[in-house]
């Protein structure tokens with residue numbers, strides 16, 4: 001099945017002793033290359049973005065595999081039985097959604113990203129921080145010629161997650177109205193600022209530090225609120241006629257971020273949950289406040305294939321321009337530590353070993 005030119009082993013990034021304090025990512029050589037099964041393909045990776053949710057694997061939160069990563073771009077080098085032969089040699093993106101059931105209500109309405117039986121890259125199967133990854137033939141994304149692999153990588157999770165989240169603002173929030181993005185300067189947030197601004201929303205970016213401030217302004221935010229220096233609730237209210245933002249997208253995945261973010265939305269506004277706090281954390285607002293405010297609360301987990309294709313077309317036209325920094329594969333453990341400390345502005349992408 002694998003071509004004669006494929007090596008017998010590979011280099012990967014592997015999680016040792018996963019746990020909140022003990023987990024660490026290490027570079028490991030001589031790891032087996034998995035073979036594609038029914039309707040699967042083998043992708044020789046060029047690069048992979050590293051997402052904040054990869055830290056969950058390292059910290060042992062939820063279920064995970066030893067190899068994280070779900071923003072991989074590479075070339076299809078081998079096919080499993082019944083995988084479409086047209087994919088061989090194509091450049092594809094390997095996303096968080098490894099597969100879905102295609103039969104449940106969510107799948108039938110075109111939202112496989114909300115399928116309760118979904119399997120996920122890096123969670124159910126080995127992730128993209130390796131040289132060769134197995135993916136499902138019917139769930140990879142074709143990358144258009146003209147979009148560089150390292151530009152496409154962060155769109156596969158970060159970009160798609162925020163395309164999905166911004167779409168949830170409709171129909172309640174109209175162009176010209178205020179949208180606050182909490183965690184706006186990180187990998188997901190900064191692309192969200194650009195997508196929301198391109199839809200005509202007035203984006204209030206909330207994050208910390210001069211570097212993230214500059215990036216958010218470049219991406220089209222009308223205001224930046226530094227949570228380390230300012231009273232976020234007061235400042236956002238002052239920017240929005242005293243009422244709060246019409247829409248709030250909480251990208252940051254901490255208890256603290258959610259506790260504050262719910263105070264930023266005006267009555268009859270929309271609150272979109274994107275960031276992933278620990279599983280034990282509950283939405284920090286009482287039903288009585290939700291009722292009195294007429295609040296609309298929506299959840300958003302990645303996005304649809306249509307949103308993915310639209311995003312890649314916008315990247316091709318240079319209308320979506322993720323801020324990326326490309327590093328060697330050996331830098332992956334250091335990048336995970338930086339993500340754990342919320343120090344990464346934009347997205348860091350690693351090149352797979354040649």
Ligand SMILES: [Zn+2]
Nearest residue numbers: 051053157158
């Ligand atoms: Zn991700």
Ligand SMILES: [Zn+2]
Nearest residue numbers: 101104107115
């Ligand atoms: Zn399903």
